[in-house]
Amino acid sequence: MEEQGGGAKIVLAVLGVLLLLVITPIILFLGGGDSEEPDPYAPCVIEGTPIGKGNDGESTVKIPEQYREAVEKSADTAGLPVGIIAAQIQQESGWNPKAVSPVGARGIAQFMPGTWEEWGNGKDPFDPFAGLDAQGRYMKYLGDTIADLASNEKEKIQFTLAAYNAGAGNVQKYGGIPPFEETRHYVEIIMGNAQMDYSSTCEAPGGFDFGDLTADEWAHPMPNSRLTSPFGPRACPLASCAGMPFLLKHEGIDLAGSDPYFYAPTDMKITYASIGNIDKLYGSYGNYIFAQMTEAPYLVFEFHEAQDNSLLVKTGDVVKKGTPLGKPGATGNSSGIHVHFQINNPKTSVFDRPAINNGKTYDPVPILRQQKVNIQ
Structure with a gap:
């Protein structure tokens, strides 16, 4: 009887192992659906704290889910980082497709009527997807217009933003960002927000012209x-x-x-x-x-x-x-x-x-x- 009991225990142990081998992949498969890929366009996180802030100064900003694909396509058309297009829309309209500025700019990308007439393909200026599409094509045009002035990718981004704000003619006239306070501030705020609000790695758009700088955790030059x-x-x-x-x-x-x-x-x-x-x-x-x-x-x-x-x-x-x-x-x-x-x-x-x-x-x-x- 003792020998038979030992055999039964062995059989039960083998069955238990087999059952575990069958169930474990199922559990992993079902649980895998709950994990999400990190969002590359989420706010920069430093020391565990998201740095990006919304217009209310409290909530973190992000690309609205319904516009994500359109923003990525717009950036691809423009040849610009996704974060730049996203930060630009955030600055222009706060993602409000019905926005109208005091000077008459309309829609999610805030096109003036004359510019929309040329770039809107006859669509409704308050259609956010038409606005994002036009934004990509217009920024591509501006980038191509000033490309010869830029010596690196960062400058090209900055000059394209300056051309959007002050006109390509002024960028060409001054050989770069025009000496207009509004334009300088516009470029600075878009570049900063693209890095802080729409880059989970905190990478600066366009990089740096001194070469590759390996992303690392430096010490603060002066904490507090x-x-x-x-x-x-x-x-x-x-x-x-x-x-x-x-x-x-x-x-x-x-x-x-x-x-x-x-x-x-x-x-x-x-x-x-x-x-x-x-x-x-x-x-x-x-x-x-x-x-x-x-x-x-x-x-x-x-x-x-x-x-x-x-x-x-x-x-x-x-x-x-x-x-x-x-x-x-x-x-x-x-x-x-x-x-x-x-x-x-x-x-x-x-x-x-x-x-x-x-x-x-x-x-x-x-x-x-x-x-x-x-x-x-």
């Missing part, structure tokens, strides 16, 4: 800070900028906040650390640091206006991401305690001695956001 002065044209930050016109174009960003230190955003070599108030650039830069990434694309960083006697690194040091470099201060051409953070093209920068950089600089915000650093 706020952006007090952005990159680009600005009002004079001092009582007077007489004799100092260079102060009217900000080559970096200023960060101010409660953190006592500023930090290396990534692994880098200190190529020059200033030597206090005897340094020849102290009157302009205060206490400052030049550094270069230790890996491609070897971007050059500058940190200015550090507190006196606060620099924690010296020329030649190689530091890791997140290393404290010094304390924010109000030295040099400064109107308050902060750190100036700047990113330069390594091919055009002088960064191994006291020298004012006359090379190409980049807006740090899109770069930092792509590297999962939240700048607000």
Whole structure:
């Protein structure tokens, strides 16, 4: 009897294994239907928080499901990233197909009547699908018109947006984005929203002209800070900028906040650390640091206006991401305690001695956001 009982147990065990082999694939198959592919056009997420915001400042934005296919087709026709078309529609109408502007622009893409007459194919301007179709064809036309002016993909996107806002003739006249405040703001807001609202990877549309930058998590140059002065044209930050016109174009960003230190955003070599108030650039830069990434694309960083006697690194040091470099201060051409953070093209920068950089600089915000650093 004991031998027979043992045989029965073996048979039951074999049946149990067979049943498990049959049922498991079924369970996996049924459960697989609940999983969803990540949405590549979802808002950028940094440190677990979606950065994109809706018009109400609270809800995250997204491409309305009923328009997703039409937006993708429009972007494909235009030869532009989906995020650019989506951000443009968000800016123009907030996805409202019945929108009418104070100047008479109509529909989801806000075509003026004359332009719609040419590009609307005789359809209803309030038909959102006709509007998205026309948007793709019109943006393709504008992109082709200004293509010869652009030296890279990012510029082509920017110039196409500028042509949409100010006319292709003005882009051609000025050889790029016209010096109109409305147009500059329009391009900036679309590029920023495409990266923040419609790119789950936080990638900047068009990339960067300095080469590939591997998406990674950099350290914040100054945690718990706020952006007090952005990159680009600005009002004079001092009582007077007489004799100092260079102060009217900000080559970096200023960060101010409660953190006592500023930090290396990534692994880098200190190529020059200033030597206090005897340094020849102290009157302009205060206490400052030049550094270069230790890996491609070897971007050059500058940190200015550090507190006196606060620099924690010296020329030649190689530091890791997140290393404290010094304390924010109000030295040099400064109107308050902060750190100036700047990113330069390594091919055009002088960064191994006291020298004012006359090379190409980049807006740090899109770069930092792509590297999962939240700048607000």
